[in-house]
Amino acid sequence: MATIKDVARMAGVSASTVSKYINGGHLRQENVESIRNAIDALDYRVNPFARSLKAQRSRSIGILLPDISAPFYGSVVMALDKCFREHGYHTLISCYGSNHGLERDNLSFLITNGIDGLIYIPEDLSADEFYELTGNFSIPTVQVDRIIQGVASDAVLVNNTDAVYQAVSLLVQRGHRRIAAITGPKSVFTAKERLVGYLRALSDHGILYDDALVISDENDFATGYRGFEALMAQLDRPTAIFTTNYDITIGLVTAAREQGVRIPEDLDIFGFDCVEICTMMKTPLPVVHQPEQEIGQTAAGYLIDRLEGYGGLPRTTRLECRIEPSGTI
Amino acid sequence: MATIKDVARMAGVSASTVSKYINGGHLRQENVESIRNAIDALDYRVNPFARSLKAQRSRSIGILLPDISAPFYGSVVMALDKCFREHGYHTLISCYGSNHGLERDNLSFLITNGIDGLIYIPEDLSADEFYELTGNFSIPTVQVDRIIQGVASDAVLVNNTDAVYQAVSLLVQRGHRRIAAITGPKSVFTAKERLVGYLRALSDHGILYDDALVISDENDFATGYRGFEALMAQLDRPTAIFTTNYDITIGLVTAAREQGVRIPEDLDIFGFDCVEICTMMKTPLPVVHQPEQEIGQTAAGYLIDRLEGYGGLPRTTRLECRIEPSGTI
DNA sequence: GCACAAACGCGAAACGTTTCGCGTATGCAC
DNA sequence: GTGCATACGCGAAACGTTTCGCGTTTGTGC
Numbered sequence: 001m002a003t004i005k006d007v008a009r010m011a012g013v014s015a016s017t018v019s020k021y022i023n024g025g026h027l028r029q030e031n032v033e034s035i036r037n038a039i040d041a042l043d044y045r046v047n048p049f050a051r052s053l054k055a056q057r058s059r060s061i062g063i064l065l066p067d068i069s070a071p072f073y074g075s076v077v078m079a080l081d082k083c084f085r086e087h088g089y090h091t092l093i094s095c096y097g098s099n100h101g102l103e104r105d106n107l108s109f110l111i112t113n114g115i116d117g118l119i120y121i122p123e124d125l126s127a128d129e130f131y132e133l134t135g136n137f138s139i140p141t142v143q144v145d146r147i148i149q150g151v152a153s154d155a156v157l158v159n160n161t162d163a164v165y166q167a168v169s170l171l172v173q174r175g176h177r178r179i180a181a182i183t184g185p186k187s188v189f190t191a192k193e194r195l196v197g198y199l200r201a202l203s204d205h206g207i208l209y210d211d212a213l214v215i216s217d218e219n220d221f222a223t224g225y226r227g228f229e230a231l232m233a234q235l236d237r238p239t240a241i242f243t244t245n246y247d248i249t250i251g252l253v254t255a256a257r258e259q260g261v262r263i264p265e266d267l268d269i270f271g272f273d274c275v276e277i278c279t280m281m282k283t284p285l286p287v288v289h290q291p292e293q294e295i296g297q298t299a300a301g302y303l304i305d306r307l308e309g310y311g312g313l314p315r316t317t318r319l320e321c322r323i324e325p326s327g328t329i
Numbered sequence: 330m331a332t333i334k335d336v337a338r339m340a341g342v343s344a345s346t347v348s349k350y351i352n353g354g355h356l357r358q359e360n361v362e363s364i365r366n367a368i369d370a371l372d373y374r375v376n377p378f379a380r381s382l383k384a385q386r387s388r389s390i391g392i393l394l395p396d397i398s399a400p401f402y403g404s405v406v407m408a409l410d411k412c413f414r415e416h417g418y419h420t421l422i423s424c425y426g427s428n429h430g431l432e433r434d435n436l437s438f439l440i441t442n443g444i445d446g447l448i449y450i451p452e453d454l455s456a457d458e459f460y461e462l463t464g465n466f467s468i469p470t471v472q473v474d475r476i477i478q479g480v481a482s483d484a485v486l487v488n489n490t491d492a493v494y495q496a497v498s499l500l501v502q503r504g505h506r507r508i509a510a511i512t513g514p515k516s517v518f519t520a521k522e523r524l525v526g527y528l529r530a531l532s533d534h535g536i537l538y539d540d541a542l543v544i545s546d547e548n549d550f551a552t553g554y555r556g557f558e559a560l561m562a563q564l565d566r567p568t569a570i571f572t573t574n575y576d577i578t579i580g581l582v583t584a585a586r587e588q589g590v591r592i593p594e595d596l597d598i599f600g601f602d603c604v605e606i607c608t609m610m611k612t613p614l615p616v617v618h619q620p621e622q623e624i625g626q627t628a629a630g631y632l633i634d635r636l637e638g639y640g641g642l643p644r645t646t647r648l649e650c651r652i653e654p655s656g657t658i
Numbered sequence: 659g660c661a662c663a664a665a666c667g668c669g670a671a672a673c674g675t676t677t678c679g680c681g682t683a684t685g686c687a688c
Numbered sequence: 689g690t691g692c693a694t695a696c697g698c699g700a701a702a703c704g705t706t707t708c709g710c711g712t713t714t715g716t717g718c
Contacts, residue, residue, distance in 0.1 A: 003703095003704055003705085004704065004705065004706095005704080013667075013668090014667065014668050014669070015668090015669090015704090015705080015706095016667075016668065016669075016670095016706080016707080016708095017666085017667055017668075019705070019706055019707085020666090020667085020706095022705095023706080025666095026665085026666080027666075027667085028665090028666070028667090028714095031666090031667085045440075045441050046441075046704090046705080047382070047443070047703085047704050047705065048441065048442050048443045049378045049379075049381040049382040049387065049443060049703085049704080049705090050378075050382050050673090050703070050704035050705035050706085051704080051705055051706075052378040052673095052705090053376070053378040053379050053382050053672095053673050053674065053675085053703090053704080053705070053706095054672075054673050054704080054705045054706045054707085055673085055705080055706065055707095056673075058378065060421075060442075067403075067407065068397055068403050068406055068407055068410075069400055069403030069404045069406070069407050070403070071398055071400060071403075074396075074397050074398030074399070074400075074403050075398045077397055077398070078396065078397055078398050078424055078426075081397075081422070081423065081424055082424075082426075085423070085435070085438070090421055090423070090438065090439075090442055091421070091422060091423075092389075092419055092420070092421060093406075093410070093420060093422045094410065094414070094419070094420075095407055095410055095411075097407075097411075106414070109414065109419065110419075111374075112374050112375070112377065113377050113389075113419055114376070114377045114378060221605050221606060250606055254606060257586060258612075276550050277550065277579060277583060283587075332673095332674055332675085333674065333675065333676095334674080342697075342698090343697065343698050343699070344674090344675080344676095344698090344699090345676080345677080345678095345697075345698060345699075345700095346696085346697055346698075348675070348676055348677085349676095349696090349697085351675095352676080354696095355695085355696080356696075356697085357695090357696070357697090360696090360697085375674090375675080376673085376674050376675065378673085378674080378675090379673070379674035379675035379676085379703090380674080380675055380676075381675090381703095382673090382674080382675070382676095382702095382703050382704065382705085383674080383675045383676045383677080383702075383703050384675080384676065384677095384703085385703075
């Protein structure tokens with residue numbers, strides 16, 4: 001494995017000149033050429049550890065999230081990865097599986113591994129814990145999708161409340177008065193916000209809230225599947241159901257179909273996230289679609305700004321969701 | 330940020346003694362204690378770059394794959410990430426989006442970033458290209474899910490042929506003679522193998538192959554959805570359809586349902602991968618289920634063995650898929 | 659052809675760790 | 689109390705890069 005000294009020797013210059021060449025300095029034309037030749041001949045590559053040690057930065061970005069196998073997160077991470085790579089950063093991905101201890105440990109692990117910046121989808125850490133783990137290292141952070149109350153960092157969120165408000169309002173316009181909701185854990189930021197949109201829409205349309213119509217459990221298939229059964233077992237059934245997550249939506253629709261319940265004739269459903277699946281149906285299921293690409297791009301942009309020295313106050317972006325199919329409203 | 334020298338000074342020992350402590354050497358009890366105290370007091374953490382520079386290894390593993398947002402890959406990566414973390418490695422994940430140029434670039438990028446080992450789900454690289462990019466660095470590699478012909482590395486695959494053979498045989502046992510298949514691109518390793526299983530099952534049961542019944546396109550929802558339409562538009566329709574991928578399965582089922590085609594009464598379907606969705610249906614859709622956890626664990630184990638010095642011949646494991654729901658056969 | 663300014667390249671030091679060989683302290687047996 | 693073997697800690701060197709200040713070369717204007 002060739003070093004910068006080997007290149008310098010072969011090119012007949014000093015190591016510092018080669019370094020200057022690599023890092024974009026101005027050199028005499030003849031030196032440029034001989035260095036380029038030497039690098040090619042030796043197949044020289046900069047040693048990233050020596051560089052990081054000296055320069056005190058690694059050009060690596062930590063991404064800490066609950067679960068990379070969830071399609072929404074997967075898509076966001078794809079977008080992040082692409083943006084960072086295009087700017088010469090690489091990504092260290094770490095999943096904590098909605099486990100509090102692991103969320104702590106993996107955050108600590110990323111920091112210990114010398115990340116320059118952090119993309120963080122939090123779940124169960126307090127502001128105190130976050131600062132305890134990161135405070136002394138003051139790593140630029142962008143929170144994505146959710147935020148920890150009391151942590152002042154850049155953040156990229158979606159406008160959960162408005163999106164859900166629109167969706168539920170649409171169901172009202174279609175004539176529904178008994179509209180149920182199946183959501184994820186109430187302790188999670190996004191579930192809370194989405195519930196607020198639901199409540200506000202009901203209230204603005206003069207519909208009384210009935211807590212028998214709201215089911216909060218895990219963000220998974222089973223919650224949607226069993227939620228359907230629980231709601232339909234009631235005497236005064238809902239005529240429409242709104243969901244707040246990909247897996248819940250699929251579980252719900254699957255259960256409805258199995259029971260021979262026609263959508264939307266017998267039961268109206270408004271889904272979340274699974275736009276590819278839902279919009280290709282003959283009678284497309286309307287869904288709230290979060291802009292994964294845009295989320296990733298915005299978050300990566302914020303972080304890169306910070307890494308390049310931007311020192312302004314923390315910024316928060318609320319990206320708008322789209323209702324799909326777009327002609328629905 | 331405290332260094333090892335600060336710790337040494339505070340503990341009243343030399344830096345080399347602290348290093349010995351950190352790396353598990355044997356020290357006098359009083360030194361152990363004063364060093365531990367100093368580390369706590371200063372919140373000292375090893376600088377990973379200095380360590381990597383000196384020790385010539387980074388404890389980082391590259392994972393190169395097409396698309397992290399696909400649920401199957403996502404699950405495998407979750408398992409890999411967990412195993413490596415438990416052994417003190419972290420993962421550098423890089424997606425190339427089924428793009429040949431990116432597959433090259435990202436491989437090169439990972440190597441340039443000093444990974445100790447590589448987990449690789451290949452698609453479109455030749456053995457020559459692979460060796461050109463990695464040869465001089467001889468990085469321990471485990472190929473997963475697919476392999477490049479001519480690259481001799483450890484590999485973890487599933488027994489695609491047998492799994493599909495079983496699935497198609499099951500359809501035959503149920504009385505089907507016209508069994509269609511919808512698969513991914515024929516150039517991809519897994520699609521090829523799965524097609525072999527399909528052909529062999531037909532042949533073993535004395536069924537003539539009809540190439541109008543085989544559709545090969547992308548591994549996506551649209552392929553399944555349109556595949557249904559194309560197959561059902563034929564004069565001599567299939568009575569059963571077999572798929573080889575998650576998205577294709579969902580597309581196919583969605584299309585069938587929209588047309589009011591009853592499964593399995595009107596059309597029998599055998600799906601792939603989407604076990605969570607399919608087994609929760611009232612009449613569970615049988616699927617081939619790949620053992621994502623086991624794949625990840627086995628691959629991580631192989632790589633860790635190599636990193637710890639194992640020098641045996643390349644090993645290949647073929648893991649068995651399961652037919653779900655398990656009582657199907 | 660000379661003087662000066664600008665451009666450019668060089669060497670040394672530093673980043674924070676691990677490793678290696680050597681020297682000192684320790685403990686044991688007599 | 690002495691001698692020896694062992695255990696332990698120390699200092700120095702090395703990993704490969706970037707950076708900084710200084711000295712040399714180059715070019716320009718007269």
